[in-house]
Amino acid sequence: MSKGELTRQRIIETAAPIFNRRGYEGCSLQELMEATGLEKGGIYRHFENKEELAREAFRYAMGRAVKTRTDNLGEVHGGAVAKLHFIVRRFVEHPSPIEGGCPLMNTAVDADDGNTALKELAREGICMWRRRLMALVEEGRRNGEVRQDVVPRQIANVLIATLEGALVLSRLEGTKVPLRDAQKVLDAMLVGLLAAPVGVRRVVGKRRSAL
Amino acid sequence: MSKGELTRQRIIETAAPIFNRRGYEGCSLQELMEATGLEKGGIYRHFENKEELAREAFRYAMGRAVKTRTDNLGEVHGGAVAKLHFIVRRFVEHPSPIEGGCPLMNTAVDADDGNTALKELAREGICMWRRRLMALVEEGRRNGEVRQDVVPRQIANVLIATLEGALVLSRLEGTKVPLRDAQKVLDAMLVGLLAAPVGVRRVVGKRRSAL
Amino acid sequence: MSKGELTRQRIIETAAPIFNRRGYEGCSLQELMEATGLEKGGIYRHFENKEELAREAFRYAMGRAVKTRTDNLGEVHGGAVAKLHFIVRRFVEHPSPIEGGCPLMNTAVDADDGNTALKELAREGICMWRRRLMALVEEGRRNGEVRQDVVPRQIANVLIATLEGALVLSRLEGTKVPLRDAQKVLDAMLVGLLAAPVGVRRVVGKRRSAL
Amino acid sequence: MSKGELTRQRIIETAAPIFNRRGYEGCSLQELMEATGLEKGGIYRHFENKEELAREAFRYAMGRAVKTRTDNLGEVHGGAVAKLHFIVRRFVEHPSPIEGGCPLMNTAVDADDGNTALKELAREGICMWRRRLMALVEEGRRNGEVRQDVVPRQIANVLIATLEGALVLSRLEGTKVPLRDAQKVLDAMLVGLLAAPVGVRRVVGKRRSAL
DNA sequence: ACCTACGGGACGTCCCGTTTAT
């Protein structure tokens, strides 16, 4: 990696949390200058304009977010549902790999009106995450761990929505309570996905799970 | 109501959806001037500065949001849980009384950094909503409709987090699917809250649901 | 004259020199309030708006100007040319009946662009004055005092233009020199208008004056 | 010339006719913005405030005015009086190098009250013009073309006053008649300045000329 | 890579002419 590319990368990584905290409009080049220690010209050498820098910063932040939420499942012992539990726990414990809340959520809200490029980025990030969650549910269903009537997309969407929503609440109120409440309920939901263990007769007409 | 107060109110109501869509920083006085048909002087007579106007606009928007989410429960026949079902359904069908998504969520994210006054407003809005939801759960618990081991705060937080999160997803993707998925799962969760009907013996040790 | 009409007249007379000095745009209601000792409402009771007041004030000022320049010729002993001399002298000695220079000139320049009503007023004032001057020249020509080849309109226009122009120069420089210079030359011009006295043979081919 | 200086000059040249037409008070920044195609920031970078811009614009306009009235006399064949005739004719044919009438006159009237800086500018412009005219008369007197009893200052002041006054009348009435009348009379006056040709005996005490 | 110049456009103050209530 050339020196210029290193600088460019350093700018992106420095800018990412700032953009994440303040949004595209709320963040000025002045702040980025102070944070990077570069002058305007030094920044403009690497990016055509503010938007390109913002795009790269958001891309970087979202990449990090998606990564921490879908990676390292190999170390989990147990089936697909155990992995989902693990994902929930990790989200609650390390909700955001970047200062300022979840970049996916922030961007989704911030770029809701107008800024199509950023919105598209956020959408892709969410999609990727959901695909990963759905794959896990599907896997559980295939190997009989999860009930057949479970709809993977529903589970995935609810996991994302609840976790992200709870994160916003937590940040808003400055307490982890909402996140922990979400964890409690989601864990229960995940337990409810499990198929009855083999050999245990299902009591007819006795819905066990809420789902 | 004097002419000035009418104008002031008109400005607030006109500004609310604009602020809600574009956020505090993303919305310029120029837009507000065009939307209200007033000139700068006409606006600044009624508000000390942009922030005061924004505050009033957000307050108005959140008031509307909280109202549509906590009102008109009298018309629901049935117990507390039926009312919660109703609330979920109404949220899914009319997610936002103001253009541009839920003002509570938008403000929570937008004002996350810095703007303390707005953040406080959002917090209060969320609190009010949660109190109302908790009260319903509590009421259900008191009259035996809901299981005793249910924690009202957990239910309330999850309802809010999931609905709001799902709304963001829905807006991001331009489809109601995430909202409907949330409704499906939340409805199931609410069903899971119900105490076993009197006369039906509970199978000991067989609670599946964590709630 | 009713009390209201008296007040109205008082406002006009107070406003006239202010408008004359500062022009329509340069004069604010605030100044008029201070000068008249009335409040805004007290003024607005008598005039529909600022423009009506300005119109009346200008009309009054111009009336005064035209009057002092065309009146009281009865007291002059001598013919038409003597009267013209008198007019020139009076202009030089009392150039403006109203503070702030000649209202005709001021308005002609001030209202040059746009303000049609005022411009029309100024035009009429000038016309009236010129008609009076032309009538005098014509009278002199008819009774043989003035040469037949004299064109009354030319004389009138030059009298007006030179006197008004000299007044502006005098005010600009704070000295009466330009006015006195104009008087000197205009007096000579007027002398040149005179027909050769009867009995004096005209020297052929010896154009004396171009006029 | 740097880009900024070019812009500054462009602004001045664009603003000059607008100020000349509408006066200092009657001309808004909005108009200047529209005329120059710049925004407020783009204008205020080059001028401290509206007054500085006005000053420069007036200076430019007056420079142009004085220049067109004192220049290019080299091309005139003949003596000093011929040059004066030429000046009169040029004024009548091209009365103002800038839209909206003569800037000297406009400013003299507009800035009559108050605005000292502008008034001073106008005074200087008039002075320069008069000096040039006086120099011509003086030259004519020195070389015997013009009578010795002619007072240069008188001639200069009357030329200026009459031409400027006639220009105002012409603009007010929308016809060139006053200007042509002035030309006629001024030409005659100039002819009257001439000394009797050598060899022609002057009839003692019989000056017929009006001057 | 720095630094300054450049033009854009935000926000805000002030005062103006007008209307309304008293």
Added chain:
DNA sequence: ATAAACGGGACGTCCCGTAGGT
């Protein structure tokens, strides 16, 4: 007739993103 309220629109400051020159 007064005085306050009202809406308009002026001017001005500030800082932003961008462009060039060094």
